[in-house]
Amino acid sequence: KENYRLKNELELIEAELAALKDTLENLGQLSAALNTMVGLEAPPPEFKTMGVGGYIEKRDGGLEAELDYVHLEIDRLLGLSRFERDNFDQLQKKLLSSRKRLQHTPSIMPTTGYFTSGFGYRRDPFTGRIKFHRGIDLSAPVGTPVIAPADGVVRKVGRDRGFGLYMVIDHGYGIQTYYAHLHKVAVRPGRRVKRGQIIAYVGNTGRSTGPHLHYEVRVNGRAVNPFKYIIPREAYYD
Template sequence: MKNSRFTIFLIPSNSPKRYEFTITRKTIITALVAFCVVISIFFVIVIHYAFMRDMAWENLELKKENQILSQSLRDISSETKKLTDALNRIEVFKNKIKLLANINDTERNLSIGPVEMGKTDNLVNVKSLEDLSYLNNSTKIMRLSILNSRIQLLSSEFDSAQKDLEEVSRFFEERKEILRSTPAKWPCYGWITSEFGFRYDPFTGEKTFHKGLDIATSMNTPVLAPADGIVVSTGFHSGLGNELVIDHGLGIVTSYGHLSEFKVKIGDRVSRGQVIGSVGNSGRSTGPHLHYEVIVNGINVNPRKYIIE
């Protein structure tokens, strides 16, 4: 049986010839095995192709999801950064507004007085995410969750800031006289060449206390009243040259030195923004500039603490 043979005859219908093929049992078994192997390989290839196609489709979906998550992270981070910056500006502005009146309202818990500008330690600072390609999707989802939490916190901070500003607005409505008397406006625009505080005297080189701000600008630049008040002094002094003094009431006085001319006289009532003189170079001066002082209850204070515009 091991060496049995099979003979196959092929006889064409239109020919007397016949074709004879003889194959062994071993050949048949080998052919069947080869056929099964081929079929198996074919099915493996088909299954592998289907698997790879599914993987490619899944990778494409993951890539799209990754791009959407990355863009969402960038958008949310950017918006959160904008909200934080805006809230910081509101906080600084609120502090300056509170400083204007230089009084306290214990009933409303609105402390008005010298405070440190721009202190916003309680705020959340968020940096923009520029490169997210190295993050996997789970990390990005986690960061989205964190950013959403930060946005909720910022929203809460905005509500609190809005309530504070509404309180301050009502507070000032009742105290318009204080606002009108507070030197909240720059008397002129230019370059600050000497700040308030200790400095080296440009003439002697010695360290002395500078009682105001020196604002360098063009000769004859208009000098404006920073608040409502009454002119109480105009005259020449050896140090400040042509000096003008305005009493704003409530213990607040402002002084303007080195003027080239006066536009008002003693006794005149002036309004915020009104021209009161011109920048000059009179007195002990190294060039055209305005020496600007703010005195509260007889004590010189830094004018910057009151300026909001």
């Protein structure tokens, strides 16, 4: 009678172990998909069994053999669960890092207006000579708000002959954005700004042929095409 009771309990435990095994396998498939989504290389399948052991074949041999099987299977599944937990910890760190980086990537247009000049070589409107234009120009009325295209810190507000009143925002990760020919600024150097926050207003200061915003993106000090980072409005989801 005692053996019969133990056998029933073992069968219940084995059923629970089978369900746990299915759950872990599903988690493994999910983590593999998430690894791909965030750009992490999924660990090879054999990594799951390193120090854990593979499939354990159930053998006939009475209650003692049943108990041995249960203990071994518990150890194996505990090892798999630790493996998946560590993998999800890595995924969480990667996702948090990716989210932070996206928040600091200048992915929206800094103002409304008409696109009047692109990035690259063009004829200088003052000299008529071919010259490299390190940003884009957006024509808009004086006083049109300029917004931060990403989170960052205002590093500099200044004036010079070419840019007129200008501002520099440091977004981290080697990325800085420049805003020139401003009418006035709305934030001081050292202040943190969030994507979409008003930081300045379009003007006509410096070397300018009319009211517009000159906008640059620099990565590690080198000017790059801002459109490389700008995401189309229809690609945003609430």
